[in-house]
Amino acid sequence: MYKYQSSKNSGAKSWILQRITGLALVVLMLGHYILMHYSPDSGHTYEAVLTRMQFSWYRIIDLLFVTLAMYHGLNGLWGIFRDYKLAPWLRISIISVLVILGVAFTAWAYNIIFSIPYVHNIALLL
Amino acid sequence: MKVTLSILRFDPEKDEKPYRKDYEIDVDPSFRILDCLDKVKWDIDGGLAYRRSCSHGICGSDAMMINGKNMLACQVLVHDFKNKYIKIDPIPSLPIIKDLIVDMESFFAKYDVVKPYLIAKSQPPAKERYQSIEDRAVIDEAVNCILCGACSASCPSLWTNDSYLGPAAMLKAYRFVFDSRDDAANERLDVVDSPDGLWRCHTIFNCVEVCPKEINITWHLSQLKKKCAMREF
Numbered sequence: 139m140y141k142y143q144s145s146k147n148s149g150a151k152s153w154i155l156q157r158i159t160g161l162a163l164v165v166l167m168l169g170h171y172i173l174m175h176y177s178p179d180s181g182h183t184y185e186a187v188l189t190r191m192q193f194s195w196y197r198i199i200d201l202l203f204v205t206l207a208m209y210h211g212l213n214g215l216w217g218i219f220r221d222y223k224l225a226p227w228l229r230i231s232i233i234s235v236l237v238i239l240g241v242a243f244t245a246w247a248y249n250i251i252f253s254i255p256y257v258h259n260i261a262l263l264l
Numbered sequence: 265m266k267v268t269l270s271i272l273r274f275d276p277e278k279d280e281k282p283y284r285k286d287y288e289i290d291v292d293p294s295f296r297i298l299d300c301l302d303k304v305k306w307d308i309d310g311g312l313a314y315r316r317s318c319s320h321g322i323c324g325s326d327a328m329m330i331n332g333k334n335m336l337a338c339q340v341l342v343h344d345f346k347n348k349y350i351k352i353d354p355i356p357s358l359p360i361i362k363d364l365i366v367d368m369e370s371f372f373a374k375y376d377v378v379k380p381y382l383i384a385k386s387q388p389p390a391k392e393r394y395q396s397i398e399d400r401a402v403i404d405e406a407v408n409c410i411l412c413g414a415c416s417a418s419c420p421s422l423w424t425n426d427s428y429l430g431p432a433a434m435l436k437a438y439r440f441v442f443d444s445r446d447d448a449a450n451e452r453l454d455v456v457d458s459p460d461g462l463w464r465c466h467t468i469f470n471c472v473e474v475c476p477k478e479i480n481i482t483w484h485l486s487q488l489k490k491k492c493a494m495r496e497f
């Protein structure tokens with residue numbers, strides 16, 4: 139016998155955020171591909187990356203990229219899991235694993251980006 | 265013309281599991297599939313069970329899966345099918361009561377949850393609650409639903425999660441949320457704006473493909489999604 143389960147957690151916010159982050163990621167991904175894969179002079183060497191990372195705006199874009207991609211990807215995964223009828227314990231376990239994974243990977247990425255040193259004489263790198 | 269109907273049969277009192285049975289009949293190409301079923305029942309096998317009432321696409325009782333697609337048996341003709349071996353199954357995802365008859369209990373329970381009736385909080389006028397032509401146009405398509413269940417039974421989101429409200433119930437929510445005479449939009453939005461409601465619709469469009477009334481259900485659900493999203497600001 140069907141019984142409707144009401145919920146305070148509507149899903150509307152996560153739906154809106156999924157769309158906004160999706161749109162932002164299209165722009166960021168395009169920039170990423172053009173810069174990292176299609177422009178011959180961008181370079182992937184340690185020096186080239188270090189040079190790019192001297193610009194704070196570049197770091198900010200990277201941080202934004204990582205945060206949005208993590209949210210979008212894991213929220214999308216959660217959406218797929220949520221399409222199945224899950225026992226409450228399983229639902230809580232899955233969301234916990236996803237949140238822990240999201241926080242851990244984002245923190246890891248932040249740590250890497252913040253640990254790249256600012257070099258005083260940028261001319262040495264160029 | 266000879267046609268073979270391959271019908272999924274199941275009598276829970278006798279059979280362990282459903283099985284297919286083929287019936288070869290002589291029909292006119294202008295026969296509807298419902299006429300073919302009548303012919304089988306009246307001339308060959310009186311035990312065959314299926315629902316039908318109006319025979320003219322109005323009551324919505326004879327939705328079934330014909331050659332893999334949900335449709336009304338009274339709305340399709342034999343000459344619509346190239347291959348004259350026609351497979352007929354009950355609409356999926358609902359428990360079979362017998363042969364092509366499914367248990368619509370949960371379908372109507374979900375329908376009930378969205379409060380499928382006008383809730384007007386103002387004093388009733390002397391004659392009737394008027395609606396302008398423009399206001400009515402907003403719900404023109406949605407009011408055409410005949411509750412056949414073809415859409416909900418075709419939705420993969422419902423196949424994987426039987427708690428999902430499904431397209432038919434939410435289309436009914438649209439019909440009242442966007443009705444200029446109704447005052448309970450928020451109550452209905454609270455129901456559809458839930459994890460087993462609107463957000464399980466992934467715009468797959470199966471419902472639109474099968475709706476015998478050609479209602480663009482997905483578009484209507486999108487309008488509800490927008491309305492729910494607007495409530496967040």
Ligand code: SF4
Nearest residue numbers: 409410412413415475
């Ligand atoms: S929306 Fe179309 S397919 Fe769905 S129940 Fe109504 S008439 Fe049937």
Ligand code: FES
Nearest residue numbers: 319321323324338
């Ligand atoms: S018998 Fe009424 S819709 Fe087909």
